[in-house]
Amino acid sequence: MSDLVLVESPDEQDLRSGVRAMLAAECTGQSVLSFVSGFSDPFDEKLWRTVARGMGLAGLLVPEAQGGAGAQYRAAAVVAEELGRAVAPVPFLSSAVVATTALGSSASHELLGRLASGERTAALAVPYGLWSAPALLSAQDGAVTGAVRGVADALGADVLLVPADDGLYAVEGSAVRRTRIASLDETRPLCDVEFSAAPARLVAPLATVPCALRTAATMVAAEQVGLASWCLDTTVAYLKERYQFGRPVGSFQALKHRLADLWVELTQARAVVAYAVADLAAGGDDGLVAASLAKIVGSEVAVRAAEECVQMHGGIGFTWEHPAHLYLKRAKATSVAYGSPDRHRARLATLVDLPLEAS
């Protein structure tokens, strides 16, 4: 595992610049604020069109045979990181990563192809915080019945993928009852979903779900690195220009030291996520360990960076008008998503033979 490449290739750098430039134009703090204040759309559809169709990024993990780019985990992580940097309200993680991975390569060409093109979106119907085996819904005679609480990005999904007794089923979004929640992170709204004998077709075995969750943990960690990175950069920039006591606030040593520590933590998170992504790309020899590590370290740095961002902005960081809170809410919500650091540390303990109980 020590020959995994943890630094970015020129191609990856180009992709990053491209996505970042697009987001700088089409997904500003103000546009996300407007989106969130509206409290109406399930995601930013215009932005998603650009990401998915314009830049062709929805199919990075879809097999080439089905019209995708074929397991481009490193590229997907770059995209996730940049979208996290912009707290972009688009279903990349939920549709292009989680649902796509859950479908696996054996799924019907048709759906994967349409996900790859961005024509449709899908969501895996599990609670956002899920980290181990999901509760299974009942499937009978081609119809699914049951309820799932707190599903990310399900409100706008064209298709829901439902783990049921004998496999993963696809259900049309229009065939279910979806209730929007006032979500802590409105840039990735949650909703409760009810299936009442909703027509469904079997699309994949259940074995793809753990794989999707593991990929989700790593990719959400990439997103968290982007998020933390925005928080650090924005705070540093603000502290350079904000004067109090006749000095730039950024010249005060206590703040400098905290930001230095944050930078160290971010640097480490970047390395850990790079490792988890490289491991995924290489076939996942160290998969569970790497994903758990990434999710722990990513969650911790994202929350800390967002909290420091709010605090160091002082009063302005506590207002609705400043975008800092969007990052705070995303950070805290993603910390829970796909398993909190606490849950992943517990899993890791088993994986690396550091059990709490005597074996």
Added chain:
Amino acid sequence: MSDLVLVESPDEQDLRSGVRAMLAAECTGQSVLSFVSGFSDPFDEKLWRTVARGMGLAGLLVPEAQGGAGAQYRAAAVVAEELGRAVAPVPFLSSAVVATTALGSSASHELLGRLASGERTAALAVPYGLWSAPALLSAQDGAVTGAVRGVADALGADVLLVPADDGLYAVEGSAVRRTRIASLDETRPLCDVEFSAAPARLVAPLATVPCALRTAATMVAAEQVGLASWCLDTTVAYLKERYQFGRPVGSFQALKHRLADLWVELTQARAVVAYAVADLAAGGDDGLVAASLAKIVGSEVAVRAAEECVQMHGGIGFTWEHPAHLYLKRAKATSVAYGSPDRHRARLATLVDLPLEAS
């Protein structure tokens, strides 16, 4: 419990000043360093004579009927704190607090009277880190057999109090085999004790032991507050006089903020210990909770204060010649003593109905 007095009375203030003045003269950083570098005496006998006989402080917890001052817990805590402030190598905690409390009021007049006068010292023969029920030695025909590892201050004790099958026995120090350990904290050296059919007499029921341990936890916390207080004061004084970059080092904000946080923690520890001591003095309605709280908070602040003291002194704090390391070692060793913070948190969880497992 809210009417417990947490502030010091004028009498207690006088006692504090008296003990502090005596220690300033007879127990300096240099004298403790010499003691420790010698690696020979079990404790500082000259200093103990002053504390016990000169100032009459060995009998604070001995009942008045047996020649003591009668359960003066508040006074004992003042003494413990001041001795901690000076990392004084004397057996106040082990003999005048722990052994005395373990003897209880039913013990023979003779031994308690001699402990009160400071003529003799005693040690409870349990491991320094003990926090729950001790392992019991075997007692037969007026003789005790067995071994105890890592007993504090046992090397110089005239009498060892041994928890055995049917009660607490007193054994003459001269009748046992004691092996000195190179202890992390040489100001309170540990030794291993072996009893080979050592002549013993029953002096108290075993029920006194938990009481002694609870009192020990509170009093060692008082000691830790004194220790932390010395570390903070000494660091502040050094940072005022040490110049780097043309400024007193104490004007650098990052250090100021860390010291402010340390002061807050110390202020809290002082209140918590005051509460535990006041509770003991009032009869102990909230005894176990108060003692565990004190031991947790005291241990944490002592270790943190000592670590900051070493770090903020820079190179000089890392030398043998500067007394900072004496405090670091005492802090870390007392953190383990009578139950680590971790053990006390576990106990507390049960006491305040916050169990880990479902009941």
Added chain:
Amino acid sequence: MASVMTEADLRARISAFLAEHDPAAAAGGGDADRLAFLRARFDAGLAWVHFPTGLGGLGAGRSLQPVADDAFAAAGAPDNRPGRIGIGLGMAAPTILVHGSSEQRERFLRPLWTGEEVWCQLFSEPGAGSDLAGLGTRARRDGDDWVLDGQKVWTSMAHVARWAILLARTDPDVPKHAGLSYFVLDMTAPGVEVRPLRQLTGEAEFNEVYLTGARIPDTQRLGDVGDGWKVAQTTLMNERVSIGGGALPREGGMIGVLAAAWRSDPGARTPGMHDTVMRLWVRAEAARLTAMRVRQQLAAGAPGPDGSAVKLSFATLNQQISAAELDLLGDEGLRRDSWAMGRPEEVDFTGRDAGYRYLRAKGNSIEGGTSEVLRNIIAERVLGLPAEPRVDTRVAWKDLPR
């Protein structure tokens, strides 16, 4: 500091007062009955008993105040709704008492205490947060009036307040601390515009206040021209004492919410979260005992500096506890009750959802003095550590970089 008034004296006076004024009738009656009762209590010196006679008090010791409050509460008397007039009681009143003229004390203190007039505080500005003395709202002398222009921010209760205590720059040509004066502003005066300020919780607890040629008669100045900074110290000292200082039982406050969440859902328990909950429980209890000790010090007439520890740890703890609650709740914690823009008059840390607590607690280390400023104060005033090199104290305010 010895007071002539004993607890027995005070109790006797209260009994006599209650014999003459029926508390139950006042509480059960209309607003007018309530107000009449409160005015009579003020006039009898039983409002804030440590205030001077004639100004609602008896010159008694501060430690006797709880005796009066408890006695009136026990008798079922109406109170002055202290949660609503906290700024008046906690900040304006002590400042007016110390720095006001006798006319000002007479005019303002009675309706302030009875709650007839709500007060707010106009200190902070967008460009002057931690560095309050750097504020730029201008007050220019014009005849017997001062004319004000500027913008204030983070003003709670401004939308319902009758009066404001206000700090403004009367001389930009001297160093910043020397050019400030302290005023009482009529919030209903022309040129005073109040706009709600929405915060990250979604609500608008605070306001922005725009001053555009608003006039203040010179008789509403508190202290001398140029002495505003000194006067403001009285206000700020009292603010810090009043935040986070109430007596709570064990598990009072936010830790009780976390403990209840722990107890109610065994399925959510993990060893890691247990450690976190226990550490926070210990810290919360330590903070509570510290506050208890501070109150005993105050009562003993030896206040000491420990109060600043209370405010600092209150902020840190609220943030850590609310974060831990979200961690414990997992998915369920991501559900808020609403994002609607309410206008709450009080912060309710135990009766709302976990997301609210987490978000609102972020303000605890900013409002009323940031935690950073508090650490500076502790380091310099309590520990006596040297100040940093200052670049802003000898230059005329107008020449400072900003």
Added chain:
Amino acid sequence: MASVMTEADLRARISAFLAEHDPAAAAGGGDADRLAFLRARFDAGLAWVHFPTGLGGLGAGRSLQPVADDAFAAAGAPDNRPGRIGIGLGMAAPTILVHGSSEQRERFLRPLWTGEEVWCQLFSEPGAGSDLAGLGTRARRDGDDWVLDGQKVWTSMAHVARWAILLARTDPDVPKHAGLSYFVLDMTAPGVEVRPLRQLTGEAEFNEVYLTGARIPDTQRLGDVGDGWKVAQTTLMNERVSIGGGALPREGGMIGVLAAAWRSDPGARTPGMHDTVMRLWVRAEAARLTAMRVRQQLAAGAPGPDGSAVKLSFATLNQQISAAELDLLGDEGLRRDSWAMGRPEEVDFTGRDAGYRYLRAKGNSIEGGTSEVLRNIIAERVLGLPAEPRVDTRVAWKDLPR
């Protein structure tokens, strides 16, 4: 940064060299055989392959060094005992390479690399720790020599060193950074006295060095008079890279000791300690992967600033891990092996007792740049935050308060 030397070229040269010089014979022979082999390796340019030809290298890329080291190790060749000559290899050599005259490079580099001559570093002083540029050891010109008076401290290996790199004040009348010069001192010269410095572990790893009229020929000056600070930057930059930079497997270093302690004693396990151990395991693995990424960046010729993160977290982690180990061991951790004053030449963090680790790790955040200085460096050089107001950079050194 592209190098003409390929890995294949290098391997070919090494094979040729090994064919001519029997590595096993050298390793199995006496000191003279060993030394002859090392000298030959140096002369063949296979010592530090990125050094210039003629100075032990081939002008190859830095990333090829492991190829050479691994190949020689695999062949069973004797090495130059790098642990013992770390200061020479890591600090003196790069400085001499960049700032030395050709005579100096010729004289010093070969015996430095072969280990014939041990080096030490005379920078820190009792009054100049973090503020190294404030140092006071005086160097006065006397004919072709400089005469030195002062005291240096924290000098590892001084008691066995042949040479020292030394920073001294040649002009106290100019601001502090401008008045320093950089020398090579003969440690065997008269007026150089080395005394062991006992540290809190009980051992004396370091020394104090007293300079009393010690003479240095001007030919042993590195860089111009007054350029000492600039020259020292090369040394310090390399010091920071060399501390904590080695490649380790998972659970390499101190975390492996803690993990082993956890596994070996189920009886000591508690949920609270489990959380601590797992948090540290994650942090240690994160630090390890960060170091791996830094090495890949270096190898790619894009060093970046992440290396300073490695040193800072190395110190913090070592302290936290060793503290946790003591907590886990409880009573047993309070037993040390000995308090005898040894004189170790290397720090052994995995082979000693837990008390040693805990105590020795305290030095990690002080030696080689305190963690505080490192945070300043990261904040200013990496994040670009403004410097604090400086009071010491424009005043003559002799007029600074100290």
